Structure formats: C-alpha cells, structure tokens
Amino acid sequence: MTTQEIHGILDKYKHDKTRLMDILYDIQHKTNYIPMDKVDIIADELNMSSADVEQTISFYHFYSTKPRGKYSICLNNSVVANMKGREFVAQAFKDELGCEFGEVKDDIGLFETSCIGMSDQEPAALINGKVFTNLTTYRVRELIRDMRLGMKVDDMFANTFGDSMNSSPLIKSCVRNSLKRTGPILGQEYIPGKTLKKQVALMSPQDVINELKKSHLRGRGGAGFPTGIKWEFARKAKGEKKYVFCNADEGEPGTFKDRVILTEKPGMVFEGMVIAAYAIGASEGILYLRYEYRYLRKYLVDVLDKMRKNNSLGKNPGGIKDFEFDIRIQLGAGAYVCGEESALIESAEGKRGEPRNRPPFPVEKGYLGFPTVVNNVETLIAAVRIIQNGGEWYQKLGTKESTGTKILSVSGDCLFPGIYELEWGFTVRTLLEMVGARNTQAVQVGGPSGALIGPEQFDRNVCYSDLATGGSMIVIDNRRDLLKDVVLNFMEFFIEESCGSCVPCRNIPTLLKQKLEKILEGKATNKDFDDINNWAKMMPINRCGLGHTAANPIITSLKNFRHLYRERLKKDIEFESGFCLDDAIRESCEFVDRIPNI
Amino acid sequence: MEKKIAHFTIDNKECTATTGVSIINAARENGIFIPTLCHYEGVKPAGSCRVCTVKVNKRHLTACTTPVAEGMEIEVDTAELNDLRSSVIELLFTEGNHYCPACEKSGNCELQALAYRFGIMAPRFPYQFNERDVDASHPKIYHDHNRCILCKRCIRIIKDEKDLPAGSQGRSIFAFNQRAKKVKIKLDDRLGKELSDELAQKAMDICPVGSILVKETGFKTPIGQRKFDKEAISLDNSINLKAMKEAHHE
Ligand SMILES: Cc1cc2nc3c(=O)[nH]c(=O)nc-3n(C[C@H](O)[C@H](O)[C@H](O)COP(=O)(O)O)c2cc1C
Ligand code: SF4
Ligand code: SF4
Numbered sequence: 001m002t003t004q005e006i007h008g009i010l011d012k013y014k015h016d017k018t019r020l021m022d023i024l025y026d027i028q029h030k031t032n033y034i035p036m037d038k039v040d041i042i043a044d045e046l047n048m049s050s051a052d053v054e055q056t057i058s059f060y061h062f063y064s065t066k067p068r069g070k071y072s073i074c075l076n077n078s079v080v081a082n083m084k085g086r087e088f089v090a091q092a093f094k095d096e097l098g099c100e101f102g103e104v105k106d107d108i109g110l111f112e113t114s115c116i117g118m119s120d121q122e123p124a125a126l127i128n129g130k131v132f133t134n135l136t137t138y139r140v141r142e143l144i145r146d147m148r149l150g151m152k153v154d155d156m157f158a159n160t161f162g163d164s165m166n167s168s169p170l171i172k173s174c175v176r177n178s179l180k181r182t183g184p185i186l187g188q189e190y191i192p193g194k195t196l197k198k199q200v201a202l203m204s205p206q207d208v209i210n211e212l213k214k215s216h217l218r219g220r221g222g223a224g225f226p227t228g229i230k231w232e233f234a235r236k237a238k239g240e241k242k243y244v245f246c247n248a249d250e251g252e253p254g255t256f257k258d259r260v261i262l263t264e265k266p267g268m269v270f271e272g273m274v275i276a277a278y279a280i281g282a283s284e285g286i287l288y289l290r291y292e293y294r295y296l297r298k299y300l301v302d303v304l305d306k307m308r309k310n311n312s313l314g315k316n317p318g319g320i321k322d323f324e325f326d327i328r329i330q331l332g333a334g335a336y337v338c339g340e341e342s343a344l345i346e347s348a349e350g351k352r353g354e355p356r357n358r359p360p361f362p363v364e365k366g367y368l369g370f371p372t373v374v375n376n377v378e379t380l381i382a383a384v385r386i387i388q389n390g391g392e393w394y395q396k397l398g399t400k401e402s403t404g405t406k407i408l409s410v411s412g413d414c415l416f417p418g419i420y421e422l423e424w425g426f427t428v429r430t431l432l433e434m435v436g437a438r439n440t441q442a443v444q445v446g447g448p449s450g451a452l453i454g455p456e457q458f459d460r461n462v463c464y465s466d467l468a469t470g471g472s473m474i475v476i477d478n479r480r481d482l483l484k485d486v487v488l489n490f491m492e493f494f495i496e497e498s499c500g501s502c503v504p505c506r507n508i509p510t511l512l513k514q515k516l517e518k519i520l521e522g523k524a525t526n527k528d529f530d531d532i533n534n535w536a537k538m539m540p541i542n543r544c545g546l547g548h549t550a551a552n553p554i555i556t557s558l559k560n561f562r563h564l565y566r567e568r569l570k571k572d573i574e575f576e577s578g579f580c581l582d583d584a585i586r587e588s589c590e591f592v593d594r595i596p597n598i
Numbered sequence: 599m600e601k602k603i604a605h606f607t608i609d610n611k612e613c614t615a616t617t618g619v620s621i622i623n624a625a626r627e628n629g630i631f632i633p634t635l636c637h638y639e640g641v642k643p644a645g646s647c648r649v650c651t652v653k654v655n656k657r658h659l660t661a662c663t664t665p666v667a668e669g670m671e672i673e674v675d676t677a678e679l680n681d682l683r684s685s686v687i688e689l690l691f692t693e694g695n696h697y698c699p700a701c702e703k704s705g706n707c708e709l710q711a712l713a714y715r716f717g718i719m720a721p722r723f724p725y726q727f728n729e730r731d732v733d734a735s736h737p738k739i740y741h742d743h744n745r746c747i748l749c750k751r752c753i754r755i756i757k758d759e760k761d762l763p764a765g766s767q768g769r770s771i772f773a774f775n776q777r778a779k780k781v782k783i784k785l786d787d788r789l790g791k792e793l794s795d796e797l798a799q800k801a802m803d804i805c806p807v808g809s810i811l812v813k814e815t816g817f818k819t820p821i822g823q824r825k826f827d828k829e830a831i832s833l834d835n836s837i838n839l840k841a842m843k844e845a846h847h848e
Contacts, residue, residue, distance in 0.1 A: 543645055
C-alpha cells in the first residue's frame with residue numbers, strides 16, 4: 001500500500017481520530033496487515049503517538065501489524081465447534097498447509113478465533129473475513145487447493161449459498177438461518193416503515209416511552225434493564241446531541257440470534273432505532289456490527305439506502321416534523337468485551353475496547369460524551385412490535401415479570417439446532433424436547449457467562465427471576481467430558497477475552513484454569529476446591545460484567561456437578577505440591593552428569 | 599453554583615463532604631485513609647487496580663471513580679474488604695517478577711509499602727513466573743516490565759505536548775499494548791527517543807513501582823533510608839496523596 005493510498009483513506013475519514021477503527025479496517029482489508037511504517041504516518045496525521053495507534057491495533061483480534069497472509073483463515077475454537085468435529089478439520093488444515101496455528105505458510109495464515117456466531121453450523125471458519133460453515137476435512141482440502149490456485153475467496157463458495165436472503169446478490173454467503181420456531185416478534189408480517197409512518201408519527205416521544213414502559217420490555221442483550229426506563233433517562237439527559245446504538249456485537253459463545261434477525265428483518269431493527277431516536281431526541285445512530293458478521297454489511301447498507309429513499313431515515317423520517325436521524329454501520333474487529341455497552345462506545349470512538357468506569361452511564365455521557373442509548377438487536381425489533389400492537393398486548397405474553405418472548409439460539413447435542421422464539425416462562429425440559437435433545441447431561445444456559453445446569457434442574461423456568469439468558473442454549477449430552485470439553489474451554493475463552501485492565505480479571509481466571517487442570521490430572525485435593533471458591537470471591541470487584549462472570553463456568557459446574565470433581569479428587573492426602581521435584585531438577589542434574597536422586 | 603454538602607457514613611461514622619467528589623477524597627476530608635495504587639490525584643482515575651474497592655450500600659465499588667452522594671453507607675475498613683485488597687496486592691506480586699532486595703525502588707515503592715501495610719508474608723496464589731522483558735533501548739529510561747503493575751499512571755500523566763494544534767490533547771508517550779494476560783505498557787519509539795530529562799524524571803517519580811527508571815541514577819538514596827523504610831504508607835506520605843495536597847495548594 002502506497003503512502004498516497006493511506007492519505008486517501010485518512011481523507012475519506014476527514015482525519016478524524018475517532019474513526020480510527022474504520023481507517024485501520026480499510027488498510028487491513030486491503031493489505032491483510034497494517035505495517036509499522038504506515039502506523040507512523042497514521043499517528044502523525046491524526047496527532048497521536050504511534051504507541052497510541054498500536055494500542056488500538058493490538059487490542060483487536062483481526063488487526064495485525066504483521067503479515068497475516070494473502071489468505072487468512074480463522075477457525076473457530078468454541079465448545080460447540082469441538083462437539084461437531086473441529087479437531088479433525090483443524091488437523092486437516094495443519095496437514096494441508098504444513099504449519100501450526102498462529103503461523104503463515106505460503107502466504108496462507110492459520111489462526112484460531114473465539115465463537116463466530118455460527119454454532120448451528122459448525123465447524124466454521126472465517127477466510128479473509130468471509131464465513132465458511134459446515135466444514136469437513138474434504139472441504140478443507142478443496143479450500144486449500146483453491147487458495148493455492150489463487151482463487152478469489154468469493155469464488156470458493158461453489159454455489160452453496162444458504163437459505164433466505166443469504167443467497168441474495170448482496171450477501172452471497174453459505175450461512176443458513178435455521179429458523180425453527182417463530183413467534184409474534186419474528187413471525188408476524190413486517191411492512192417496512194408502516195409503524196413509523198402510521199403510528200409513531202401520531203405519537204409524542206413521551207407516548208412512545210409510555211408504551212414501552214407499559215410493555216415491561218427488558219433489554220435482551222443480557223443485563224435485562226427495562227427499555228422504557230432507559231429511554232426515559234436518555235430523553236431527560238442534557239446534551240447538545242444524542243445517539244442511539246444498536247449492539248450487534250453478539251459475542252457470547254453459542255448465540256447467533258442477532259445474526260439471523262439482521263438477515264431476516266434488518267429494516268425492523270433500523271426502524272426500532274428510528275423509534276428510539278424519536279423517543280429520546282437523537283439525531284445519529286450507529287449499528288455496531290461484529291467483524292464476524294461483516295458479510296452482511298453491503299446488504300445492511302442497501303437496506304439503509306432504501307429507507308432513506310422511502311422517507312424512513314434522513315430528514316423527517318416518517319414525515320415527523322423537527323426530526324432528523326440517520327444511521328451508520330461501525331464494524332468491530334474481534335473482541336468479545338466490546339459487546340459491553342461502554343466498551344462498545346469506546347471502540348466506536350476508535351479506541352481499545354475497554355469498558356468504562358461508571359458513573360457516568362452511557363445514557364448520561366456516552367458516545368463522544370453525549371447521552372447515548374445502547375440496545376440489543378432483539379430489543380429493538382420487540383420495540384417495533386410493541387408500538388405496532390400496543391404495550392398491553394406485549395405485556396400479556398410471557399410471565400408477569402418476564403413479559404414477551406425470547407429468541408433463543410440453540411446449539412450443541414440436539415437434532416434441530418437453530419432459532420426458536422418462545423414466550424418466557426418455558427421449562428428447560430420443554431425446550432429440550434422441542435429441539436430433539438437426547439441423553440442430555442447438561443445445558444449451558446446463557447453462554448459461558450451464564451450457568452451450567454444438570455437434569456435435576458431441567459424443570460426450572462427460563463425467565464428473569466429464575467434462569468435468565470441472553471439467548472444462548474448449548475445442549476450437552478452424556479458423551480462429553482463436562483470438565484474437560486466444556487468448562488476448560490470456557491475458562492480459556494474468558495482468559496483470552498478479558499481487556500486486561502482489572503487485576504482480578506486479568507489473573508484469577510488463569511489461576512482457576514490451572515486448578516482445573518490439576519483436577520483433570522487427578523492431582524487435586526480438598527484444599528484446591530476451597531481455593532477455587534475463595535479466589536473466585538474476588539471477581540465481583542472487577543469493573544465490568546465480563547470480570548463479574550468469568551469464573552462462572554467453574555463455579556456453577558462445581559456447584560451443580562460436584563460429583564464430577566469429586567471423582568477426580570486425590571483422596572488420602574491433604575496436600576499435593578502440584579509439581580514433581582525430580583522433573584524440576586532433571587535438566588540441571590543432567591547438565592552436571594548426575595542422576596536426580598531425591 | 600452553590601456546592602451541595604452530602605451526608606454519609608464511613609464504617610458507621612457520620613461524615614460530610616461536597617457532593618460529587620470521589621469517595622477517596624471525601625474519606626480523606628474526614629481523616630480516613632483508603633489504600634489506593636493506580637490512583638493519582640489530578641488525573642482521571644483508571645479504576646483498574648481495584649485496591650480502593652469499598653462497599654456502598656452493600657455493593658462493591660471503587661472509591662476513586664465513585665462520587666460521594668447523600669445518604670451513602672460506605673464500608674472501608676472491614677475484614678472482607680481488607681482481605682480483598684490484600685488479595686489484589688498478592689496477585690500483583692505473583693503476576694510480575696518482583697525481587698525487592700535488588701530493586702532500585704525498594705523503600706520508595708507503593709506496592710511494597712502496601713504489602714507491608716497488609717502484613718503480607720507470602721502470597722496465597724502461586725507465582726506465575728511470567729516471562730517479561732526489560733527494555734533498555736531508550737536513551738533516558740529503562741523500562742522493566744517485570745515490575746510493571748499496569749496501573750496506567752504513565753499513560754495518563756506523561757504526555758507529549760510539542761507542536762500540537764490548539765485544542766488537542768497531548769499525545770500519549772506510553773500506551774497499553776495487547777489485551778488480557780498479554781497486556782503490556784509500550785513506550786512510543788519515536789517519542790521515547792526525544793524524551794526530555796524532566797519528563798523522564800517525572801515518569802520515574804509517578805510510577806508506583808520500579809518499572810520506569812531514569813538511567814544512571816538508580817541508587818541515589820541508599821536502601822534503608824528511603825521513605826517507606828522508615829514509616830508505613832498512610833494518609834500523610836503516599837506519593838499520590840502528597841501530589842493531591844500540592845494540587846490543592848495551587
Ligand atoms: C462482556 C459483555 C459482553 C456483552 N455482549 C453483548 C452483546 O454482544 N450484545 C448485546 O446486546 N449486549 C451485550 N452485553 C450487554 C450490554 O452491555 C448492554 O447491557 C446491552 O447491549 C444493552 O442493551 P439491551 O438493554 O437492549 O439489552 C454484554 C455485556 C458484557 C458485560
Ligand atoms: S472486568 Fe475484565 S474485561 Fe471488564 S474492565 Fe475489568 S479487566 Fe476489562
Ligand atoms: S510502568 Fe509504572 S506507571 Fe506505567 S503502568 Fe507500569 S507500574 Fe504503572
């Protein structure tokens with residue numbers, strides 16, 4: 001890439017350092033890495049230090065200052081991928097390329113990545129940011145052959161496009177939507193712009209908020225904050241400008257419902273943003289789309305264009321006077337923590353995705369310091385339905401304190417993985433029957449940050465007051481070694497995805513993982529269990545939700561599957577040193593020609 | 599605007615302070631010391647070490663980032679909280695490689711001083727022996743990553759103000775690099791080379807541990823005669839509280 005091209009990119013973003021993510025994306029996308037000498041140019045032009053630019057680059061999984069190869073393969077390493085034979089696919093990649101993960105060979109790079117939101121069609125990988133699902137060892141050989149022939153990534157799909165809009169010219173992807181059960185939110189017909197023009201246009205912003213409050217809708221991104229109240233806070237907050245964010249970072253392993261919603265009902269998501277903007281008085285909106293869903297970008301941009309033409313965006317959307325609102329798409333670059341709303345905002349400002357200290361909350365001081373509402377994709381489409389059919393209608397769905405429906409992402413050991421929309425309050429058992437699960441040993445409710453539960457809890461209700469979930473449901477049957485196949489993988493996930501700021505979050509998960517490994521090796525004693533429980537008590541003092549929940553895989557499994565831990569316990573001793581003295585001194589003994597003889 | 603006074607309690611003691619000041623400062627105004635490590639008065643709090651964690655109405659919050667408000671019931675000096683603080687200090691000792699007897703900062707180090715204060719003899723966590731390096735490539739300073747506790751003071755305080763267009767913030771001479779366990783402070787190559795003597799000295803002074811050292815001056819004051827060799831860290835002598843008093847003075 002020439003210096004002139006870099007300047008072209010900088011000009012495109014008006015030398016605005018808050019657009020650093022886009023600048024880096026454009027460069028990385030073109031040259032597959034961001035050379036250090038270019039970093040210096042960017043830094044100088046944006047009045048930053050190079051170390052500061054590198055601070056952003058080095059935080060994100062998909063940016064690199066070293067060459068990543070003309071083809072860069074990122075194979076997902078989630079629990080579900082492993083259940084579906086990832087191990088063989090990974091080996092095939094290594095054999096075909098003759099290199100290990102983390103290396104580049106013949107201009108083809110091989111890397112691992114956290115869950116890419118394709119749990120219903122694993123094993124899956126990203127190749128130059130394009131999604132390839134349902135991989136087999138045979139397919140791997142084909143792909144590598146195509147790469148060696150220099151084929152364009154787009155041409156490697158070989159007519160295997162997915163269902164619904166996935167085969168449209170703007171997406172052309174092999175991803176499938178696997179819609180298995182729709183309900184009032186996903187299933188009803190959606191007529192673009194109708195709610196905005198026919199209903200919202202006749203309501204005051206406060207009417208909109210009141211309707212939301214009446215519905216008792218709570219945020220679907222995980223935290224469950226009442227949406228109407230959030231909007232009211234933002235409406236009352238003082239600010240020259242206000243922003244609406246749609247959080248499409250969907251990084252919790254096992255969830256993929258936002259991906260499907262964005263493919264099936266993109267206009268409805270954006271209409272939800274327009275309604276939120278009208279309610280709080282915002283003029284700009286940002287859809288933060290995780291890098292892994294980059295293949296949807298063109299399609300989404302097209303939807304936005306159509307909305308502008310149809311008078312649903314831009315000046316006076318829906319014909320509403322004194323109201324102007326537009327939306328842009330911000331791409332992420334691979335970091336689970338960016339789903340946390342304040343990290344999301346930091347990232348959209350071009351910085352490393354480190355969660356902010358609160359207060360102030362985003363509704364008071366969010367993007368660029370202005371009041372900002374951040375809502376999940378699913379929350380926004382529910383908001384459209386609420387305006388369409390009334391808060392009262394919505395409030396009758398589900399249970400008294402968990403109103404409405406939940407769109408679930410079901411994956412793992414079941415016959416029918418996919419998307420299920422259910423009214424809150426169903427039992428885990430009902431769901432398991434619905435998805436064709438057999439011999440189920442455990443269900444991971446709400447992804448790694450949620451809880452691992454066993455059969456004795458399958459009659460619990462899924463709702464905010466009992467078993468809450470952001471949507472991820474991973475079914476695990478009795479062939480699996482829960483501790484090794486599931487818990488260990490989740491711990492590795494949190495270790496990798498911490499932003500690294502808080503001392504406990506940076507350290508405790510690693511220490512707990514070491515304990516788990518000791519348990520798996522059959523070397524643990526009772527003291528190790530105590531240590532685990534005591535050390536995990538530090539997690540609530542971390543800054544954000546990631547740190548608060550990062551010990552959950554081990555803590556909830558220790559509680560609900562204690563017998564699996566006990567089986568591996570060393571019974572007759574109080575203390576195990578955890579290392580072998582003989583091994584530790586072997587090397588030095590050998591060096592002086594002595595046999596270790598402790 | 600008239601300043602509003604907040605009434606609150608710390609460990610059941612009735613206190614007052616201006617509404618909106620951080621709990622750390624509010625406590626100080628009432629003669630109560632809350633141990634801190636990453637905090638440095640006068641710059642935006644990082645809230646990253648979590649040493650100043652207190653409980654407000656039963657919830658854990660960092661005292662450096664939380665503004666005091668009317669009616670708060672704050673717990674500071676409880677067995678649970680002191681144990682958590684001690685755990686944080688212990689984690690830092692096991693995460694980095696701290697050989698205090700050979701360290702130029704020994705006696706002036708806030709990490710060491712807090713370890714004394716909490717009576718830490720040996721950490722409860724296993725040492726990690728993480729591989730970290732020493733960067734001696736810069737003309738003015740050594741940067742020993744073994745000792746860095748990632749408090750971000752250097753990032754927040756040491757800025758380059760040369761030739762900046764009006765209205766823009768200073769450039770960061772130090773920055774975070776990477777994330778998770780791999781996170782590390784990076785000193786900008788080019789700005790590091792141009793670092794003035796004053797800024798180099800300031801960087802060393804504000805670093806709570808011996809991670810940033812000005813070359814050729816390490817052992818000016820002999821060990822045994824340094825600050826925390828003589829007295830325990832407290833409200834009166836911690837570096838950042840002194841800075842705060844000076845700031846108040848100005
Ligand atoms: C580590 C972490 C990751 C998160 N990831 C997401 C995400 O991918 N999508 C999302 O909508 N919310 C996510 N959240 C929750 C957001 O912080 C926030 O609560 C949510 O976007 C608010 O929208 P809602 O009220 O509509 O749920 C995450 C939170 C944490 C702590
Ligand atoms: S809890 Fe973890 S992820 Fe969250 S801010 Fe702290 S270090 Fe970062
Ligand atoms: S170098 Fe010193 S001041 Fe900078 S983060 Fe590390 S310990 Fe803190």
